């Protein structure tokens with residue numbers, strides 16, 4: 001009887017060891033014994049990396065980051081990345097308002113745009129309370145794919161030039177990767193001004 005118990009216990013222990021050794025989840029990506037790293041489960045770090053890539057190729061920085069001038073031209077200000085139109089930036093006055101009937105004007109950083117729709121300011125996408133700090137993934141999806149301000153039903157639609165129509169078919173995976181990345185960047189306190197309706 002004792003023998004049987006010892007045998008069963010040894011067998012269970014060996015089975016446990018086998019499961020542990022074949023459990024791919026516990027293998028890091030740089031483990032040379034992993035044949036195909038892309039088949040490993042996604043980690044949060046993978047999401048953040050992919051989110052960063054997507055934000056770059058989708059051009060979110062174009063409008064959402066103040067710029068600094070470099071030898072290569074304007075680039076996103078690394079200290080205020082994705083923090084939206086700076087609250088303290090005064091827009092240059094427009095001498096001939098009539099021009100707005102046929103044109104859209106941008107400030108130098110592209111964070112503010114004036115057109116027939118009024119003046120709109122790119123939002124703070126950093127994880128500060130003045131940005132996406134309190135946002136849920138669900139809200140983010142409603143803003144990006146349905147164009148709802150603050151990602152809430154019943155709110156106004158997002159104004160131009162936020163190109164949310166381009167993102168209506170964004171996959172859940174891409175959406176959550178972008179959100180994970182935005183939640184991982186340094187928070188920047190910046191209360192973006194409210195839109196100004198067109199002058200009548």
Ligand code: HEC
Pocket residue numbers: 055058059060061062063064111120121122123125140143144148149150151157158159160161162163178195
């Ligand atoms: C061409 C300029 C432009 C680009 C490119 C752009 N945005 Fe925007 N975005 C804006 C502007 C302007 C607003 C504010 C619109 C408003 O107030 O109605 C905005 C608003 C938003 C909002 C809503 C914020 C809120 O408080 O409701 C989110 C979220 C957002 N953008 C995320 C993104 C992401 C992510 C990308 C890249 C995938 C992106 N935007 C690309 C200009 C842009």
